[in-house]
Each structure stands twice: as C-alpha cells, then as structure tokens.
Amino acid sequence: MSTQPQAAQQRYTGPVPLPQQESDYYWQKCKQHELWLRFCNHCSEAYFYPRDICPNCFSRQTTWVKASGKGELYTFAIVHQIPRPNYQGPLPYIIAMVKLVEGPTMPTSIVGVEPDPQYIKIGMPVEVTFEDITENISLPKFKPA
Amino acid sequence: MGTLSRQAAIVGVDESDQIGRIPEKSSLQQHMEASYNALADAGLSIKDVDAVYCAATSPLTIAEYFGITPRHTDGTSVGGSSFVIHVAHALEAIAAGRCEVALITHGEAGRSQRRSGGADMGTPGAQYELPFGIASPPMTYAMACTRYMHLYGEDRTRQAMAEVAMATRKWANLNPKAFFYQEKMTFDDYHNSRWVVWPFHLPDCCLTTDGGGACVVVSPEVARSCRKKPVWVLGAGEGHDHSMISQMPDLTRTIAYLSGREAMRTAGVSHRDIDLAMIYDSFTYTVLTTLESLGFCGRGEAPDFVAEQRTAPGGDFAMNTNGGGLSYCHTGMYGMFLLLEATRQLRGECGPRQVQDCKLSLVNGTGGNLSSTGTLVLAAD
Ligand SMILES: [Zn+2]
Numbered sequence A: 001m002s003t004q005p006q007a008a009q010q011r012y013t014g015p016v017p018l019p020q021q022e023s024d025y026y027w028q029k030c031k032q033h034e035l036w037l038r039f040c041n042h043c044s045e046a047y048f049y050p051r052d053i054c055p056n057c058f059s060r061q062t063t064w065v066k067a068s069g070k071g072e073l074y075t076f077a078i079v080h081q082i083p084r085p086n087y088q089g090p091l092p093y094i095i096a097m098v099k100l101v102e103g104p105t106m107p108t109s110i111v112g113v114e115p116d117p118q119y120i121k122i123g124m125p126v127e128v129t130f131e132d133i134t135e136n137i138s139l140p141k142f143k144p145a
Numbered sequence B: 001m002g003t004l005s006r007q008a009a010i011v012g013v014d015e016s017d018q019i020g021r022i023p024e025k026s027s028l029q030q031h032m033e034a035s036y037n038a039l040a041d042a043g044l045s046i047k048d049v050d051a052v053y054c055a056a057t058s059p060l061t062i063a064e065y066f067g068i069t070p071r072h073t074d075g076t077s078v079g080g081s082s083f084v085i086h087v088a089h090a091l092e093a094i095a096a097g098r099c100e101v102a103l104i105t106h107g108e109a110g111r112s113q114r115r116s117g118g119a120d121m122g123t124p125g126a127q128y129e130l131p132f133g134i135a136s137p138p139m140t141y142a143m144a145c146t147r148y149m150h151l152y153g154e155d156r157t158r159q160a161m162a163e164v165a166m167a168t169r170k171w172a173n174l175n176p177k178a179f180f181y182q183e184k185m186t187f188d189d190y191h192n193s194r195w196v197v198w199p200f201h202l203p204d205c206c207l208t209t210d211g212g213g214a215c216v217v218v219s220p221e222v223a224r225s226c227r228k229k230p231v232w233v234l235g236a237g238e239g240h241d242h243s244m245i246s247q248m249p250d251l252t253r254t255i256a257y258l259s260g261r262e263a264m265r266t267a268g269v270s271h272r273d274i275d276l277a278m279i280y281d282s283f284t285y286t287v288l289t290t291l292e293s294l295g296f297c298g299r300g301e302a303p304d305f306v307a308e309q310r311t312a313p314g315g316d317f318a319m320n321t322n323g324g325g326l327s328y329c330h331t332g333m334y335g336m337f338l339l340l341e342a343t344r345q346l347r348g349e350c351g352p353r354q355v356q357d358c359k360l361s362l363v364n365g366t367g368g369n370l371s372s373t374g375t376l377v378l379a380a381d
Helices: A005-010 A024-031 B027-042 B060-068 B082-095 B124-128 B137-152 B154-172 B187-192 B256-267 B284-292 B325-329 B335-347
Strands: A036-040 A061-066 A070-077 A093-099 A106-111 A125-131 A138-144 B009-016 B053-054 B073-075 B102-109 B195-198 B210-218 B231-240 B276-279 B360-367 B372-380
Touching: A024 A036, A024 A138, A036 B195, A070 A106, A070 B137, A070 B360, A093 B187, A138 B210, B009 B027, B009 B256, B009 B335, B027 B102, B027 B210, B053 B060, B053 B082, B053 B335, B060 B073, B060 B210, B073 B082, B082 B102, B082 B210, B082 B335, B082 B360, B124 B195, B137 B195, B154 B187, B154 B231, B154 B276, B154 B284, B195 B372, B210 B335, B231 B256, B256 B284, B256 B360, B256 B372, B284 B360, B335 B360, B335 B372
Parallel strands: A106 A138, B053 B073, B053 B102, B276 B360
Antiparallel strands: A036 A061, A070 A093, A070 A125, A070 B195, A093 A106, A125 A138, B009 B210, B009 B231, B102 B210, B231 B372, B360 B372
16 A cells, blocks of 8 residues: 555554663663673673573672674574564564573574575574664664574 | 372362353453352352452452452462462461462453553563564464474474364363364364464464353361362472573473472372373463473473374373363463363263263463463362
8 A cells, every 4th residue: 555665664663672770781782783791790601681680690790791693593483463462563573582602592583584484494593683663772683694 | 288188179160151252241240250150169158258369350359349358368470370379379378277268260351351552661571572573472382382393393293283282172072161162173174274373373372262260269177068079189389480481491391390290299199190181271382391391291202192182082191171271261361260170070070071080180270471380189079
C-alpha cells in the first residue's frame, strides 16, 4: 500500500529499552556501536546482563570491559507468528542467543541471513551489528561473520 | 520432609462452570466459580477455609471477594507451576498447625482478557530480550528446543514432538471437557500444520483458553469428614534457576532434576511406582525435557521414551490423561489443572480415560521460561 517503503522501514514502532542506572553505560556504548560487558574483578569473569552484582560470586567489585563483538550462534528460533501484541515487527524474524568469545551468552536477533533453518546453523560464527532504533538506543544484533 | 508425608490431603477439586472460550467473564469470576465448585466437591463450606493460596492475583483481592479472613496466606507466584508448589506449602503449613483448610485458587481469562499497555520497559527482560522480539513463551521455549535438537538430533526430536502431540490429543478425545474433545489429529495433520515459532508447529503449542480451577488441601482430621476419599500428599519438591530464557544455566535441563528427586525421596517412591505422570505440557518439547529432568529416562533419551505412542491411551506410560495443556485447556497458568486430573484419576472418577489401578501420581508443574518447577507425589487413599 505504501509508496514509500524506505520511509516505512525507518519508523521504528517496537519496544524501546528504558536504561537503568546500572545499564546506562551499556546503552551509551551501544549508541556508539560498541558492545561492552560487565566484568567481575573478584572471579575474573565477564557476565551478561549488566548489573551491579556478579551473578557468579555475588561480588560488587565489578567493572566494564569492551567485547570483541564476536561469538558463535548458541541457539535460535524463527518467529512466524506473534501470540501477544507486545512486539511488532516484520515476520518472520530470527531470535537467538549468541555465545561471545568473552564467555557470556546474550539474547539477540540475527540479521543478514534468510529466516530459514537451512541457512542458520548452531555454532556458526557471528559478529555484532547495531541497529539504531531511536536517537539514544541502538540494539546489538548479530550477523554471520 | 519424610515426616510430612501424608500430613495433608487434597479433598476437593474442580474447574469453573465452563472452560474454553468465555469472553464475558473476568478472572475473578473464574476464581470464584472454581473455588465454589471445589468446596462443594469436598463437602466443605467457605466458612471452613482458613488459608488462601493464589498466584498472579493478590490473596488480598481473593479473600476480600470471597468474604473470608484467612489466618494463613501464600501468594507464591512463579508461573504456571505455582499451584503445584502451593500444595507443598499447604502441607507444611497444615503440619505446622498454621491452618487446617487451604483453598488454592486460580482463574484466568487467558484467551479473552483485554491487556492494558504501559509495560515497565526498565526490567532486564524488557531491556535485553523484548526489543529483539523475544516476546513470549513460544519464542523462549523454541530456542531451548532448537538447542536440544542440535545436541540430540533434529529428526528424532521432531518425531518425539509429534508423538507427544498425538498421544495427548487422543486423551483429549476421551475427555468431554477438553477443548479438542471432538477434533481428531493425525501425524500428517501435525507435520503439515503451520509454524508458530520454528521449530514449533501449531500443535506443539498449548492452547490459550479461559477458565479456572481450584483445589482444597486439608489436615488428616478434616479429610476424614469430607465427601470423597482423600488424595494424600506423599512428597514434594520445588525450585527455580532463572527467569529470562537467556539466563537459563542449561537450556536442555529444567530444575525438575532437583524438585523431582526431592519429591520422590520424601515420598519414598521410585519411578517405576508411578501409575500416572502429569507433566506440564506448555509445549511438546516441555514434556521431553521434563521427562529427562525428572529421571524417567536419561538426557537425550526422551524421543525413545515416548516413541510409538507409549503415552497415549492403551500405552504403558499414562501421561497427561486430561488432554493436557496442548488439547484440553491452558489458561496461561496451567499447573492447577494437573492437580485436578491427578486427583480425579486417583479417585477413579475418569470414566473412559481412567487409568487402571491408579494408586500413585507424579505431578510436575513448570513455570516462567522453563524457570520454575514444583513436583508432587500424590497417592490414592
Ligand atoms: Zn564474580
């Protein structure tokens, strides 16, 4: 119906994260198209999602480290139907978890590949790519590396 | 909990007046009808109730609506498994003398309720999963299933999912209350159905229906004065190990590996003693991973375990005999309905779908994103 598909694509109507004090830095870095992880100085593990306590050892001695943005596909699914109207987007699309080379596994979506299981393999190398959805928020998605 | 074994019994269960598509009724009405009916089934009055248990809805709301002043309350709300866990908590409270008649109630207009906007976008789930379209259980469970397929084989997992969907439908065809009572299904129907979230076909996913259910748990003394024979709580276990799917420690094993072990240990029974397994089937895959987590078979072995319609009517492993969340009813928090069916089977009330000599049932509820489980071992009087 629309004669301006490009304009339609630019209008993001989906859910927008509301950063919290402990995740402000994460989202600021995403806006700069960098992926940063929380890192525990006590057990020397990076972890996801960003929070003020290490989920591995309950230490509050945490800092931030820049991630390489590389990892491998840990699992995925292809959404053909949205049962609840809490998310709108073009169908089908690929949701996934990516295991980063730094260790943590993070939820994301996969772009740059057909949403067809024959083209998507668990274990395949992927790298981060950012999608600017608002002026302040960019989502870390992943594409085949 | 060995000493708590048989210290409480289920004496009344029922659904709301109707389940399925009930667009005109609220969740509270579903709560009320189910509780009213379950108390009648028990032969007890609302005046006998001295403890209220519910999830999602506040116990304050329920007690006020019912006009009661409980001396014991439990609002544990950890997803669809909550009511199974409530039974264990009621057992503990009754044994401790905190109450005598616990009313566990559920009502949910899962199909028809209007949802309001204004979600909190600051939660971890809203920040890190929802914006990527990871937005509901079919999506989160599907990602766990894909991982399982990767580890244990896509084709045999697919076949096992079809086996579970088919077997459960056959049970529903024997239950007049089931949503799909009159609708038969074939393997071709399964494989030709549309995708909801790959790798889930439509029949891999539970229903979304309206309805309520309630369950009355009482002390042994009260149990002897009730209308029907008690169903005894022999053992219980519970646990949870994450909330968001991306935080699940092991995508192909639920915490039932602990709650099941604890329930069976405290009941003093083993797997081969179980006559009926009531396994929360939010998705066909949930059944596979739960059977393994509970130890009915080893990891990656569920596809062999459920092969050749073993869990269907006439098979040698009776499971989800009400037709399950897949084909009977699923309001959103289905765990309550596991309790209803286990109780009815142990009382011998199930007519054409009755499991012969049903003495012992294992009930396992799963809630959240494969997050929480509650396991019970229930016994006939
Ligand atoms: Zn640590």
